[in-house]
Amino acid sequence: MNVPKDLKYADSHEWMRAEEDGTVTIGITDHAQEALGDLVFIELPAIGRTLAAGEACAVVESVKAASDVYAPLAGEVVAANTAVTTAPESLNADAYTAWLFRIKPADPNALASMLDAAAYEKLIA
Amino acid sequence: MSLNRTPLNAAHRAAGARMVDFGGWDMPVAYGSQIDEHNAVRRDAGMFDVSHMRALDLAGAGARDFLRVALANNVDKLKDAGKALYSCMLREDGGVLDDLIVYFLREDFFRIVVNASTTDKDVAWLRALLASHAPTLTLTPRDDLAMIAVQGPGARAKFWQAVPGSEAATAGLKPFQGTQAGDLFVARTGYTGEDGFEILTPAARAQSLWDALAAVGVKPCGLGARDTLRLEAGMNLYGQDMDESVTPLVSGLAWTVDLASARDFVGKAALVAHPPQSQLVGLVLLEGGGVLRAHQAVQTPHGGGETTSGTFSPTLGKSIALARVPAAVAPGDMVEVSVRGKPLAAKVVKPPFVRNGKILVQ
Numbered sequence: 224m225n226v227p228k229d230l231k232y233a234d235s236h237e238w239m240r241a242e243e244d245g246t247v248t249i250g251i252t253d254h255a256q257e258a259l260g261d262l263v264f265i266e267l268p269a270i271g272r273t274l275a276a277g278e279a280c281a282v283v284e285s286v287k288a289a290s291d292v293y294a295p296l297a298g299e300v301v302a303a304n305t306a307v308t309t310a311p312e313s314l315n316a317d318a319y320t321a322w323l324f325r326i327k328p329a330d331p332n333a334l335a336s337m338l339d340a341a342a343y344e345k346l347i348a
Numbered sequence: 349m350s351l352n353r354t355p356l357n358a359a360h361r362a363a364g365a366r367m368v369d370f371g372g373w374d375m376p377v378a379y380g381s382q383i384d385e386h387n388a389v390r391r392d393a394g395m396f397d398v399s400h401m402r403a404l405d406l407a408g409a410g411a412r413d414f415l416r417v418a419l420a421n422n423v424d425k426l427k428d429a430g431k432a433l434y435s436c437m438l439r440e441d442g443g444v445l446d447d448l449i450v451y452f453l454r455e456d457f458f459r460i461v462v463n464a465s466t467t468d469k470d471v472a473w474l475r476a477l478l479a480s481h482a483p484t485l486t487l488t489p490r491d492d493l494a495m496i497a498v499q500g501p502g503a504r505a506k507f508w509q510a511v512p513g514s515e516a517a518t519a520g521l522k523p524f525q526g527t528q529a530g531d532l533f534v535a536r537t538g539y540t541g542e543d544g545f546e547i548l549t550p551a552a553r554a555q556s557l558w559d560a561l562a563a564v565g566v567k568p569c570g571l572g573a574r575d576t577l578r579l580e581a582g583m584n585l586y587g588q589d590m591d592e593s594v595t596p597l598v599s600g601l602a603w604t605v606d607l608a609s610a611r612d613f614v615g616k617a618a619l620v621a622h623p624p625q626s627q628l629v630g631l632v633l634l635e636g637g638g639v640l641r642a643h644q645a646v647q648t649p650h651g652g653g654e655t656t657s658g659t660f661s662p663t664l665g666k667s668i669a670l671a672r673v674p675a676a677v678a679p680g681d682m683v684e685v686s687v688r689g690k691p692l693a694a695k696v697v698k699p700p701f702v703r704n705g706k707i708l709v710q
Contacts, residue, residue, distance in 0.1 A: 261383045
């Protein structure tokens with residue numbers, strides 16, 4: 224299972240990457256896409272929406288099932304990857320390239336308390 | 349309770365299949381991409397382990413007379429040896445106990461293939477019915493057989509390639525006909541809307557047959573693809589699109605119920621007494637916005653209904669569903685389906701959605 228070392232993770236199977244401008248890019252993990260199977264529909268949060276930590280804010284639907292994606296940390300949505308909504312299968316191909324949305328976190332240090340790659344690997348083992 | 353395993357369980361696990369509990373059986377849902385598996389069947393050939401389904405052999409003089417009472421469809425339609433018939437088996441109140449395929453092999457020998465989760469119930473029901481109607485007949489569940497479905501436009505040719513010598517005995521099979529070919533029982537039936545065979549094999553041969561089919565390019569497919577294929581083909585899944593609480597007349601299966609002849613069968617009186625108030629129709633989601641699933645509320649111009657099965661159709665590139673709606677709803681009507689709280693527009697169509705690789709709905 225692919226769990227890149229340079230990312231942070233949530234136990235609800237989102238990955239997070241700190242960007243240089245202080246925003247955080249969020250997607251779902253390789254483990255999550257594998258469990259869901261072929262993705263056919265993705266709905267993303269509107270830009271400008273303010274999210275609480277743990278709030279359901281996006282939906283990924285595979286042939287089999289629908290699953291919510293949660294905001295792993297609180298903040299404002301500043302970008303959404305519309306390329307992935309027109310090609311949901313790209314998320315199956317590479318879960319870490321096919322990001323979902325980007326947040327300006329309410330707490331600039333929130334990322335520090337998230338799981339690192341080793342802890343997430345242990346979670347899904 | 350531990351899950352039942354088919355003779356191919358180890359092969360599925362070795363192939364890296366994702367396994368699920370399907371009605372008490374440990375079955376592969378997909379080996380890789382479910383959509384790739386679906387497309388393999390529509391375009392060439394795929395195979396499914398359906399060994400959880402059970403063949404029941406009914407033997408003895410008067411077997412046909414018994415089935416004339418036990419089944420809603422009319423076994424008198426079975427005139428040539430090997431011919432098969434799809435039928436429901438009903439309770440007295442018309443509720444569907446199971447749907448099945450019955451093969452006429454000899455006047456004193458019929459083979460019935462029933463669903464996995466209903467096998468025990470079916471055997472108990474049939475034996476009780478035998479006790480009161482035909483005590484000299486025997487019903488034998490063939491636990492010694494495994495079953496592999498090979499489906500797709502290239503399925504029959506690949507089967508002949510994989511099993512040398514099988515073509516002579518099976519090339520002449522018409523749709524819905526089966527025959528014994530050596531130790532294999534081969535039938536031109538399926539659950540995908542494509543040509544192909546369903547093969548009953550001695551359990552000990554299942555693995556070598558599976559491997560031989562794989563070696564000639566038949567793609568192993570899981571229950572996930574089986575579900576999207578059967579739904580595109582407009583075929584009901586027992587326990588989901590129908591069960592004991594509904595009749596075949598509200599389940600899109602009026603064509604399988606013989607109410608025309610004088611023959612009496614279990615459930616007939618109830619069907620005649622209660623004309624259907626609802627029906628099973630197809631839905632095609634128009635704009636995306638989600639995926640149709642089972643148990644979503646449907647608003648129609650004639651009242652409310654509910655989806656019974658729904659998925660994303662790889663062949664249409666749209667979401668499709670079966671839905672039970674008021675009897676007045678007609679193909680072409682527009683309805684609203686509640687998908688995760690949002691009302692999405694869908695069009696009513698007459699199933700099937702896809703047959704033999706071709707899209708049949710607009």
